[in-house]
Amino acid sequence: MIWLTYRQHRWEALLTLAVIVILGLPNLIAGLQAPSVIAALGIPACVANPNFGTECSAAFNQFGRQFGWTSYFSILFVALPALVAPFLGAPLVSREHEFRTSLLVWAQGITRTRWLVTKIVLFAAVLAGGAWLLAAIAPIAAQAWSYRPARWQDAFEWSPAVIVGTALFALALGVFAGALTRRALAAMLIALVAIAVARGAVISQLRPTAFIPPIVATSHVGIPPDAWVISSDYVDANGNPVGIDRLIQLNNEFFRTGSRAVLVSSDDYYAQNGVFVRVKYQPREREGQLQGIEFTLYAGLAVALFAASVWLVRRRPA
Amino acid sequence: MSLALEAVNVSKRFGRVLALNDCSFAVPAGRIVGLVGPNGAGKTTLLHIAVGLAEPTSGRVHVFGISAREDVLGVLSRVGFVAQERPLYRGFTVADMLELGRRLNARWDFAYARQRVANAGVALDRKIGSLSGGERAQVALSLALGKRPELLLLDEPLGGLDPLARRSFLQELMSTAAESGVTVILTSHEIAAIERTCDYLVILGRGRAELAGDIDTVVGSHVAVTAPSRYEEFIRTHSAIVDTERTERQISALVRVSQAVDWPTGNGLQVRPVNLEELVLAYLRRARLERTTK
Numbered sequence: 001m002i003w004l005t006y007r008q009h010r011w012e013a014l015l016t017l018a019v020i021v022i023l024g025l026p027n028l029i030a031g032l033q034a035p036s037v038i039a040a041l042g043i044p045a046c047v048a049n050p051n052f053g054t055e056c057s058a059a060f061n062q063f064g065r066q067f068g069w070t071s072y073f074s075i076l077f078v079a080l081p082a083l084v085a086p087f088l089g090a091p092l093v094s095r096e097h098e099f100r101t102s103l104l105v106w107a108q109g110i111t112r113t114r115w116l117v118t119k120i121v122l123f124a125a126v127l128a129g130g131a132w133l134l135a136a137i138a139p140i141a142a143q144a145w146s147y148r149p150a151r152w153q154d155a156f157e158w159s160p161a162v163i164v165g166t167a168l169f170a171l172a173l174g175v176f177a178g179a180l181t182r183r184a185l186a187a188m189l190i191a192l193v194a195i196a197v198a199r200g201a202v203i204s205q206l207r208p209t210a211f212i213p214p215i216v217a218t219s220h221v222g223i224p225p226d227a228w229v230i231s232s233d234y235v236d237a238n239g240n241p242v243g244i245d246r247l248i249q250l251n252n253e254f255f256r257t258g259s260r261a262v263l264v265s266s267d268d269y270y271a272q273n274g275v276f277v278r279v280k281y282q283p284r285e286r287e288g289q290l291q292g293i294e295f296t297l298y299a300g301l302a303v304a305l306f307a308a309s310v311w312l313v314r315r316r317p318a
Numbered sequence: 319m320s321l322a323l324e325a326v327n328v329s330k331r332f333g334r335v336l337a338l339n340d341c342s343f344a345v346p347a348g349r350i351v352g353l354v355g356p357n358g359a360g361k362t363t364l365l366h367i368a369v370g371l372a373e374p375t376s377g378r379v380h381v382f383g384i385s386a387r388e389d390v391l392g393v394l395s396r397v398g399f400v401a402q403e404r405p406l407y408r409g410f411t412v413a414d415m416l417e418l419g420r421r422l423n424a425r426w427d428f429a430y431a432r433q434r435v436a437n438a439g440v441a442l443d444r445k446i447g448s449l450s451g452g453e454r455a456q457v458a459l460s461l462a463l464g465k466r467p468e469l470l471l472l473d474e475p476l477g478g479l480d481p482l483a484r485r486s487f488l489q490e491l492m493s494t495a496a497e498s499g500v501t502v503i504l505t506s507h508e509i510a511a512i513e514r515t516c517d518y519l520v521i522l523g524r525g526r527a528e529l530a531g532d533i534d535t536v537v538g539s540h541v542a543v544t545a546p547s548r549y550e551e552f553i554r555t556h557s558a559i560v561d562t563e564r565t566e567r568q569i570s571a572l573v574r575v576s577q578a579v580d581w582p583t584g585n586g587l588q589v590r591p592v593n594l595e596e597l598v599l600a601y602l603r604r605a606r607l608e609r610t611t612k
Contacts, residue, residue: 107369
């Protein structure tokens with residue numbers, strides 16, 4: 001069965017690795033060059049000083065001219081696992097139905113369960129390896145994406161946990177959609193839409209607030225500088241949001257009364273008037289924990305979808 | 319007499335359609351069986367159930383006493399199956415296909431499969447996609463025979479073959495069966511081919527076995543009767559009418575007789591033997607009539 005999987009899908013495996021290498025390599029080289037270029041241009045000093053001069057603007061522009069193209073590649077690092085997996089996963093079962101070869105291969109001397117489980121395990125292993133490779137070069141490639149070091153909440157997106165997790169989840173979605181529809185094209189479309197929706201939900205909802213409830217601070221003071229600030233708004237004493245009109249009014253009063261001289265920040269003036277800042281953030285210590293939860297979610301869903309695919313293939317007539 | 323295949327009250331429902339409806343028949347080992355029936359009679363479904371590619375809604379199909387439902391590997395190790403349109407992997411070479419057979423079957427006679435392909439004049443390094451219909455058929459058959467099956471199931475093996483390829487395929491099949499004693503069940507619409515090849519017949523209509531038996535016996539137990547209408551009652555009491563055609567004064571019937579009938583010939587009543595084609599057509603027509611009147 002291992003031989004058959006290899007014989008049937010060797011070109012797909014090769015193509016997947018080729019895509020990773022061809023798209024990854026130029027960016028990897030750029031990423032390796034970037035730190036010395038950044039240093040040579042004197043960018044660290046510029047970044048540290050908020051009131052930089054024209055020589056810094058020139059340095060930033062120079063960096064952009066040299067490495068700006070890599071920002072397109074940065075999208076690929078994030079999107080590739082989600083794209084590749086449905087292309088590999090969706091045809092896995094559905095193409096056998098489309099070409100009726102299911103009637104050939106399932107009438108040999110092995111069970112359908114063994115047939116599918118072997119294929120899934122091999123696909124998942126190769127894909128996880130490719131994704132891990134992509135994740136391994138991502139931090140180096142990322143050095144060319146921006147002259148500022150990436151913040152941890154941004155680098156989260158190309159961590160091994162997320163890239164490998166996404167790839168496995170997307171593969172499982174593709175396989176399941178193929179086993180369900182028995183049409184490769186339909187399965188691909190379903191898998192692509194589903195992975196986009198799922199990723200969107202994870203990035204915008206689950207990761208910032210649902211995995212671990214964020215810390216809520218009532219002042220900007222005390223928030224670690226490397227914290228991932230998720231939201232920041234103003235509330236009254238009862239926790240209800242304060243309208244923009246009231247904020248503008250308070251802000252005007254703050255400057256008009258010259259309170260600036262006495263108080264540290266406008267937040268203090270607001271607080272005196274019953275309006276409190278509310279900041280939600282995730283501290284950096286939670287990085288590993290958040291990644292672990294996200295990977296577990298993807299991997300868990302993938303296992304469930306693989307199991308559902310095996311069930312479908314066993315239950316339904318060939 | 320051991321049974322190669324036995325269908326016991328098999329029903330299969332696809333949504334609202336009842337593809338098989340309480341279908342029962344048996345096939346003794348060592349025969350070459352023609353399984354005929356109109357499109358949609360459930361022939362393919364029955365073969366699929368036999369090898370575990372589909373599950374019956376109720377009832378079961380035994381292959382040498384084993385049901386695929388209980389022991390699918392037990393069945394698969396003894397049955398070679400070639401599906402309709404003989405699917406093969408287009409990108410594979412012939413050698414790859416035989417390697418697939420070797421890798422996926424516990425019992426596999428590589429030399430035999432290779433020899434068969436060579437005899438058919440198909441080079442091992444050719445791509446499946448480049449083969450002619452007849453060559454594909456030979457490769458698919460060799461793949462099925464490579465596991466040295468005791469039962470060979472062929473779903474429309476003649477479909478898409480030109481007359482020459484048909485002929486050589488059937489000859490190959492018959493000599494293989496004679497050599498190895500493998501039981502063969504094939505479905506086909508080609509009654510002439512079945513007449514030449516098979517010695518056992520199963521007619522499937524309305525999802526049920528209309529008739530099953532040794533071809534010579536079956537043909538011998540049916541006659542065509544043409545008589546004036548007044549003999550209809552006589553015909554009915556002495557035989558089982560399969561199919562009739564009536565004009566105002568005449569009745570033509572294909573009937574089944576269970577014992578020798580003393581036909582009152584000479585008064586306009588004529589009796590003659592039937593051939594296989596007439597017989598099959600009569601049963602198929604009856605099946606269709608009963609379906610439309612139901």
